[in-house]
Amino acid sequence: MTTQNVAVLGTGKIGEALLSGMLRGGWSPSRLLVTTRRPERAAELRERYGVEPVGNAEAAKAADTLILTPKPQDMGALVDELAPHVPAGRLVISGAAGITTRYLEQRLTEGTPVIRVMANTPALVDEAMSVISGGTHATEDHLALAEEIFGGVGKTLRLPESQQDAATALSGSGPAYFFFLVEAMTDAGIQLGLPRDKAHELIVQAAVGAATMLRDSGEHPVTLRENVTSPGGTTINAIRELENHRVRAAFIDAIEAARDRSRELGG
Ligand SMILES: NC(=O)C1=CN([C@@H]2O[C@H](COP(=O)(O)OP(=O)(O)OC[C@H]3O[C@@H](n4cnc5c(N)ncnc54)[C@H](OP(=O)(O)O)[C@@H]3O)[C@@H](O)[C@H]2O)C=CC1
Numbered sequence: 001m002t003t004q005n006v007a008v009l010g011t012g013k014i015g016e017a018l019l020s021g022m023l024r025g026g027w028s029p030s031r032l033l034v035t036t037r038r039p040e041r042a043a044e045l046r047e048r049y050g051v052e053p054v055g056n057a058e059a060a061k062a063a064d065t066l067i068l069t070p071k072p073q074d075m076g077a078l079v080d081e082l083a084p085h086v087p088a089g090r091l092v093i094s095g096a097a098g099i100t101t102r103y104l105e106q107r108l109t110e111g112t113p114v115i116r117v118m119a120n121t122p123a124l125v126d127e128a129m130s131v132i133s134g135g136t137h138a139t140e141d142h143l144a145l146a147e148e149i150f151g152g153v154g155k156t157l158r159l160p161e162s163q164q165d166a167a168t169a170l171s172g173s174g175p176a177y178f179f180f181l182v183e184a185m186t187d188a189g190i191q192l193g194l195p196r197d198k199a200h201e202l203i204v205q206a207a208v209g210a211a212t213m214l215r216d217s218g219e220h221p222v223t224l225r226e227n228v229t230s231p232g233g234t235t236i237n238a239i240r241e242l243e244n245h246r247v248r249a250a251f252i253d254a255i256e257a258a259r260d261r262s263r264e265l266g267g
């Protein structure tokens with residue numbers, strides 16, 4: 001493992017997921033710096049993880065690698081505050097939706113290596129997908145370091161930055177679509193008269209089972225669905241209703257809308 005000092009700046013939900021994963025992966029709290037905006041958030045992180053929150057400027061000076069995880073709308077203010085304190089050659093990783101490597105390169109010292117990463121909340125259970133793209137000055141060593149850091153909380157995938165907005169829509173936001181589906185299926189269970197907790201248990205186990213088959217069987221999702229869909233049986237009645245309601249088209253439109261929003265956030 002690298003002997004770098006790493007700072008997470010703007011440690012909210014994604015920053016905390018990453019921090020907790022790095023600690024689970026064996027990083028020493030003494031090599032991890034965190035920054036927050038509110039003192040009560042700093043106190044929470046200190047109590048939960050034994051890390052010592054510092055100011056943004058101090059983190060920028062002390063860390064070898066800076067990981068920026070504020071909301072995209074807060075990125076401008078954070079970078080303007082940091083930029084004068086980031087020594088030349090420090091690796092800067094942005095985890096924010098939409099924010100391009102070019103946006104950061106223009107605001108940091110000329111030549112600063114920048115990497116854009118889109119992770120997702122399953123980082124909390126070491127099942128994240130983190131999509132990684134290098135900016136103009138990011139080298140293979142920088143990309144490998146980003147893979148080491150984010151690989152500690154799940155899988156990583158390198159994609160060209162031109163595909164990051166699409167990846168954000170599919171994978172960054174992706175867990176929310178599955179949670180939404182579980183909510184909708186739970187409502188269906190209630191409609192059919194099942195107790196809420198039992199409906200929830202049935203759906204979660206179906207989701208875990210289906211996800212495990214998708215990951216481990218090597219079968220195409222169409223084959224897996226066809227295997228469930230008996231001729232003249234129950235599943236085909238449900239599929240007919242999903243098609244009548246244009247659920248497939250709704251997903252395509254929804255994910256396209258998320259991609260468009262990611263582009264907008266990048267300005
Ligand atoms: N949530 C998700 O599923 C995913 C989010 N992302 C990306 O991660 C980023 C963070 O999202 P998320 O974790 O949900 O958001 P949060 O609001 O939970 O976290 C952002 C944190 O940044 C802090 N912050 C903002 N400005 C500063 C500053 N100048 N100095 C120090 N701290 C600051 C905020 O402080 P305060 O709490 O005081 O406002 C907050 O704690 C976003 O850019 C998002 O696009 C990427 C993938 C998935």
Ligand SMILES: O=C(O)[C@@H]1CCC=N1
Pocket residue numbers: 097168172173
């Ligand atoms: O909704 C958002 O903007 C963030 C980025 C990806 C997931 N959550």
